[in-house]
Amino acid sequence: MSFVDYFIxxxxxxxGYNSALVAVGAGLLGLSAGSAGAFIFLRKRALVSDAISxxxxxxxGLAFMIMVAFGSDGRWLPGLIIxxxxxxxxxxxxxxxITRKTRLTEDAAIGAVLSVFFGFGIVLxxxxxxxxxxxxxxxxxxxxxxxxxMLISEATTIAIAGALAAGFVFLLRRxxxxxxxxPEYAATTGVNVRNIDLAMMGLALIVTVIGxxxxxxxxxxxxLIIPPVTARLWxxxxxxxxxxxxxxxxxxxxIGAVLSxxxxxIPTGPIIVLVAFGFFMISALFSPLRGALASALxxxxxxxxxxRRQGLLALARREPIYDGLTLRILRRSGxxxxxxxxxxxxxxxxxxxxxxxxxxxxxxxxxxxxxxIERYDGLTPIEQMMTSDQIAEIDRMIAEQNGAKA
Amino acid sequence: xxxxxxxxxxxxxxxxxxxxxxxxxxxxxxxxxxxxxxLLRRQALIGDAISHVVLPGIVAAFLVTGTISAIPMMLGxxxxxxxxxxxxxxxxxxxxxxxxxxxxxxxxxxxxxxxLLLEMTDTSSVHIDVQHALLGNLESLxxxxxxxxxxxxxxxxxxxxxxxxxxxxxxxxxxxxFIGLFWKELKISTFDAAFAGAIGxxxxxxxxxxxxxxxxxxxxAFDAVGSIIVIAMFVCPPASARLMTNQLGRQVxxxxxxxxxxxxxxxxxxxxxxxxxxxxxxxxxxxxxxxISGIIMLLTCLFGPQRKRTGQQAEA
Numbered sequence: 001m002s003f004v005d006y007f008i009x010x011x012x013x014x015x016g017y018n019s020a021l022v023a024v025g026a027g028l029l030g031l032s033a034g035s036a037g038a039f040i041f042l043r044k045r046a047l048v049s050d051a052i053s054x055x056x057x058x059x060x061g062l063a064f065m066i067m068v069a070f071g072s073d074g075r076w077l078p079g080l081i082i083x084x085x086x087x088x089x090x091x092x093x094x095x096x097x098i099t100r101k102t103r104l105t106e107d108a109a110i111g112a113v114l115s116v117f118f119g120f121g122i123v124l125x126x127x128x129x130x131x132x133x134x135x136x137x138x139x140x141x142x143x144x145x146x147x148x149x150m151l152i153s154e155a156t157t158i159a160i161a162g163a164l165a166a167g168f169v170f171l172l173r174r175x176x177x178x179x180x181x182x183p184e185y186a187a188t189t190g191v192n193v194r195n196i197d198l199a200m201m202g203l204a205l206i207v208t209v210i211g212x213x214x215x216x217x218x219x220x221x222x223x224l225i226i227p228p229v230t231a232r233l234w235x236x237x238x239x240x241x242x243x244x245x246x247x248x249x250x251x252x253x254x255i256g257a258v259l260s261x262x263x264x265x266i267p268t269g270p271i272i273v274l275v276a277f278g279f280f281m282i283s284a285l286f287s288p289l290r291g292a293l294a295s296a297l298x299x300x301x302x303x304x305x306x307x308r309r310q311g312l313l314a315l316a317r318r319e320p321i322y323d324g325l326t327l328r329i330l331r332r333s334g335x336x337x338x339x340x341x342x343x344x345x346x347x348x349x350x351x352x353x354x355x356x357x358x359x360x361x362x363x364x365x366x367x368x369x370x371x372x373i374e375r376y377d378g379l380t381p382i383e384q385m386m387t388s389d390q391i392a393e394i395d396r397m398i399a400e401q402n403g404a405k406a
Numbered sequence: 407x408x409x410x411x412x413x414x415x416x417x418x419x420x421x422x423x424x425x426x427x428x429x430x431x432x433x434x435x436x437x438x439x440x441x442x443x444x445l446l447r448r449q450a451l452i453g454d455a456i457s458h459v460v461l462p463g464i465v466a467a468f469l470v471t472g473t474i475s476a477i478p479m480m481l482g483x484x485x486x487x488x489x490x491x492x493x494x495x496x497x498x499x500x501x502x503x504x505x506x507x508x509x510x511x512x513x514x515x516x517x518x519x520x521x522l523l524l525e526m527t528d529t530s531s532v533h534i535d536v537q538h539a540l541l542g543n544l545e546s547l548x549x550x551x552x553x554x555x556x557x558x559x560x561x562x563x564x565x566x567x568x569x570x571x572x573x574x575x576x577x578x579x580x581x582x583x584f585i586g587l588f589w590k591e592l593k594i595s596t597f598d599a600a601f602a603g604a605i606g607x608x609x610x611x612x613x614x615x616x617x618x619x620x621x622x623x624x625x626x627a628f629d630a631v632g633s634i635i636v637i638a639m640f641v642c643p644p645a646s647a648r649l650m651t652n653q654l655g656r657q658v659x660x661x662x663x664x665x666x667x668x669x670x671x672x673x674x675x676x677x678x679x680x681x682x683x684x685x686x687x688x689x690x691x692x693x694x695x696x697x698i699s700g701i702i703m704l705l706t707c708l709f710g711p712q713r714k715r716t717g718q719q720a721e722a
Contacts, residue, residue: 046507047451102707103715104645107450107506111641112703114454119634119696122541123676123689125717144521144536222514229503229511267525270518277515284500292500 019261021155022147026214026257027250028162030223033211034249036170038231038242042180043197047110048095049204050221054114056084056208057121057217060142064128075138077154077213084209084217091117092201137217143149145216145269147260154213157305161210165203166246172199177238210387214257223249226276233280233287252276287310304329305379309353311335315342316354356382359394366397421552425568426544428674430635430695432574433627434665437639438583440620442658445644446596451506452617453640455513456624457633460491461539462520463625469527476569480625487621491614492517512662537709542632544673544691547571570630572626577626588612594653631692638696639665646703649710 006354040046063083068074091113098109125139135384138146169176178186179196187193204224211220229245256272288294305326311326321327321340330336335346342350364373372385382391437453444450460483467482490512497508521536547568549557557563585592595602595609602609620640629638649662672695677688709711 041503041507044504044506046510050454050510054689076593098707102649102710102713103409104445104648104707105448105450107448108445108641108645108648110636111450111454112645112700115634115638115641115696116700116703119638119690119693120700121695122634122693126687126690126693127680130685143540219514221510222518225507225510225514229497229501229507232503233501258581266524270521272523273514273518274522277511277518280511285496290501 015211018150018152018155019258021159022150022214023161023254023257024262025162026147026268027254028159028166029190029207029211029214030227030253030272031246031250032165032169032203033220033223033253034227034231035166035242035246036200036207037177037249038228038245039169039180039200040204040224041228041232042238043200045106045201046225047107047221047227047300048092048201049224050159050206051095051110051114051117052092052201052205053208053220055088055117056212057087057142058116058124059085059087059213060139061128062087062120064139065124065131068131077090077151077157080142081157081209081212084212085205088205091319092205092207132231135331141216143213143216143218144236144267145212145219147214147257147268148264149212158210158213159227161206165206165210168206169203169242172196173242175202175399207294214253214268215272219273221268222273222276223253223264226273227252230276230280230283233283233290235289240305248276248279252279308333308335309379312346312350312353313357315346315350324350358398359391362394362397420549420555420557422548423673423677424552425549425571426547426691427670429547429568429574429630430673430691431666431667432571432578433635434629434639434643434669434695435662436574436578436581436623437585437627437636438661438665439585440623441640441644441657442647442654442661443585443592443596443616444510444620444640445648446654447613450645451509451538451718453620453624454637454669455494455509456487456512456621457628457636459486459520460625460628460633461536462486462516462523464539465520465523465527469523476573476629483625483628484621486632487625488618530637531702538632539628540634541690541692542628542630542635544631545677545688547630554574560608565575574626574630575657577622581619583622586617588615588626592616631695634696635692638699639668642696642703643668643697646699646710649706652712652716664699664702668695668702672696672698
């Protein structure tokens, strides 16, 4: 079966029970990572999860050694997960403790915890490699993730834990949103900010430990960061952002696992991360809200409006126009002829523009506190920002002024 | 144990342990020096990011040149570091996201790309793998031709020193020169960027130069000791030093001392420590050095004379 055939059959869960389960497990993992990551991202603590994930390694090593000491073969996944959860919880507590009790900032605490725990974990791994039962332990797979040869029981554990974590996010979504946006306000409404913060990081911890086997501890942080950053490009609403983030995470996990099942030489963790990054790139270019293309179009449109407006005002004041872009825009919209003389339409539009400027000048004097004045960008027609009564009043004052002059 | 120590310091020591220890010390200091400024500028995690993106740079350099000689590798890694810094800036502006998230996005993606490239191409003929990138190969940097302490004066034996040693020495001198020459500027712009700008210091260029300096240190050290030590040394010795003193000069001195202690003790414990417990095997020196630096940092967090924030009273 060719790679593409296999990919397509695996995509629709037709490539065997085991790889289907792994793909679903990876999808659920991505889903919970995306939704939990959204809150951590909004709370601006994305890299704390990097410390959490690196801090799992000593726990994996110690759990393995303890299980071997009690006579098992040491590779029992739930045992390793519990060990990694304990050590990453210690890492998390240390980050909090260092930040609170010393003058060091959070980034230093993160860097220190992640490198030291990881280093100590590596020391433990080298010890395990010298143990007779450790040679085939395959604990290095926890660094970058590997789904090849995964047991069905392991895939089931991951799938269930991923679903539970996603459910947990759903239950806590309101207090977590509140804390992410306005911790002080949250505190006044009776939310225990510290506990919610801990719960958020606890979720990151759960995602990390269940993701160890599939994505690996070095890259799992990407699943907590890339989906929310991608989702943020599409929307300004929290609810939608969490949904999109979960979707991006879930689809990345699923497609990545399927790709890696279709071609054994592709390591699972990196490919999941790269699929997620692919979603980010597409969003960064094409999202209508914050994408590069939409921003460029908006900028271009705005530039044309400014040139048109300034050109019309210059026409009204009978000033010569030299700017090439302004001339082009006026000519194309039929405001001026080829030789630069205003057309009838052009004269009407320029008179309107100059009358509006005069109206704004009066408005600023008589209504200095009006919200329309603050919002005015120098381009929007006055009719869209003030009521017709207001405009009539302004016009009456202008007429009075002119009368007084005459 | 005493006998162990005596034989340990003999000819065998020069051949097997002297160069790794020296390389470890040089790498630790080269990373700790710029780490001081990164720490004070709250950019401590730049070291983390850079050490991750070195991997794709090295793999790409290998794919382009087909060799694993040092110069293209270092150029590739340096280029990757610059690409990463630019990408972080682009993601930050484009997505309007906080720097931490932008950094996390970029370095995990580049690291993933590096791993994928490595796994998809046939690099079985050369010694380049993820394990090596993470852990380095400090233990293998031995000095074959040394016959004892006298070899230090023997030009023929000196010529066979592991090339990482002179390379790191040159990098360290370069970093010391940079920090020494721009000491005043670095100090002012680190503590008060606005004032630095007002008196005509080009803070943008200086900040970029510091990042480049960090990248050079990371790349040079990475080759010898792997990325764990690199991250640990960027953060831990300066962070410990910060808790010892309020003066920048003394902080830098403390950080150099802590880096040196970590490298020496870490290597000794990794190489000889298991023997004291009756195990014939050594443990990872890179991991042990990082662990020691962490223990030093824990001690300074508990007992460092300047561990509290100034202006903050000790909690009752």
